[in-house]
Amino acid sequence: MTTTEAGTSPSPALLQVLDGTVDLHCHSGPSPFPRRLDHVEASHDGARIGMRAILVKSHHHNTAMDVLAMGPQLAQAPTPVYGGVAMNSEVGGMNPSAVAVAVLMGGRCVWGPTVSAGQHLLAHQHDDGFPNNTGNLYEEEVSVFDSTGAVSQQADLVTRLVSDAGILLTGGHLDGESMSAFFATAARNGVKRLLVHHPDYIINASETAIEEMLGHGAFIEHELSMYHPDVAAPHWPIEQLVDWIHKIGPERTVLDSDLGQVGNPLPVDAYLLIVQQLLDHGIKAEDIRQMTCRNTAFLLGLEETNR
Structure with a gap:
């Protein structure tokens, strides 16, 4: 039986709960x-x-x-791997051409601006635990709005391309107001797979913004890394995640690793530790499978529904 880095063997019951998990937030390299x-x-x-x-x-x-x-190597690897593109300045910002290329090459996700989002740039001025580049990438802010304050034509076209492809659109690290406007446009244009990352980290979305995004059909993602004791920040208590699950409900909650960084635990070790803690805190196994297997499979386009 495989052992975790801590040296303890996961129970058969835990492995059964996690079988079929889809991780929508893996930061493996190159990067x-x-x-x-x-x-x-x-x-x-x-x-x-x-x-x-x-x-x-x-x-x-x-x-x-x-x-x-990496196709030849991945063809021999046990877990299917999918990719996508984030709308940061390195790919031209809110760039429909970059989305079109990603879709053509089999991409399954378009991430809204992350490291180029104004909210991220503001948060990263402080010690937020986010990793640093190995060099100056001349990051520039990317917004979903044009000079008039309306959702830009580029952002609108990005959502149309996502809708046509039937793939996942996330809000990246946009602030709640920007993300809600982006998702409203996406929903009008027919996007069915929407995801909000870590609403209480960097984004700091208000309850009103979260309700608006849920109304557009979005799922709310929580990252196991943020509750793992061996990750430097934000190092939140498991009770905070339990509260979020009760608040939003497992039908619209997603659990992913957000791991792969140097110095952090392996993604699977986070699943083993944090999911066991959730079980110990009364979250039902069926609800965990909803959040790690069914919701995630739907968002990645492996299933037509999350039921």
Whole structure:
């Protein structure tokens, strides 16, 4: 039986709960941020708990191209890996051309601006625990709004391309107001798969903004890394995650790792530790599977519904 880094063997019951997990937030490499493992290694890590699929994320480039370039190695790897593109300045910002390329190359996700979002740039002026680039990437702010304050034509077209492809759109690290406007446009244009990342980290979305985004059909993601004791920040107590699950409900909650960085635990070790803690705090196994398997499979386009 595989053991965790802490040296303890996961129980058969825990492995059964996690079998079929889809991780929508894996930060394997390559990346300008130092990474602990590459996409092939992430695939093998996922097999330890029978992961169904992994979505690999870069803040800086189109990871669908990584998946194609690593095709021969990934073909021999146990867990399917998918990619996408984030709307940061490194790919031209809110760039429909970058989205079109990602879709053409098999991308399954378009992330809203993350490291280029104004909210991120503001938060990163402080010690927020976010990793640093290995060099100056000349980051520029990317907004979903034009000079008049309306959602820009580029952002509108991005959502139309996502809708046509039937893939996932996330709000990245946009502030709540910007993300809600972006998602409202996306919903009008027919996007069915919407995801809000860590609403209480960097984004700091208000309850009103969260309710608006839920109204547009969005799911709310929480990252296991933020509750892991071996991750430097934000190092939140498990009770905070339990409260979020009760507040939003498992039908619209997603649990992902947000791991792969140098110095942090492996993604699977976070699932083993944090999911066991959730079980110990009374979250039902069926609800955990809803959040880790069914909701995530729907968002990645592996299933037509999350039921």
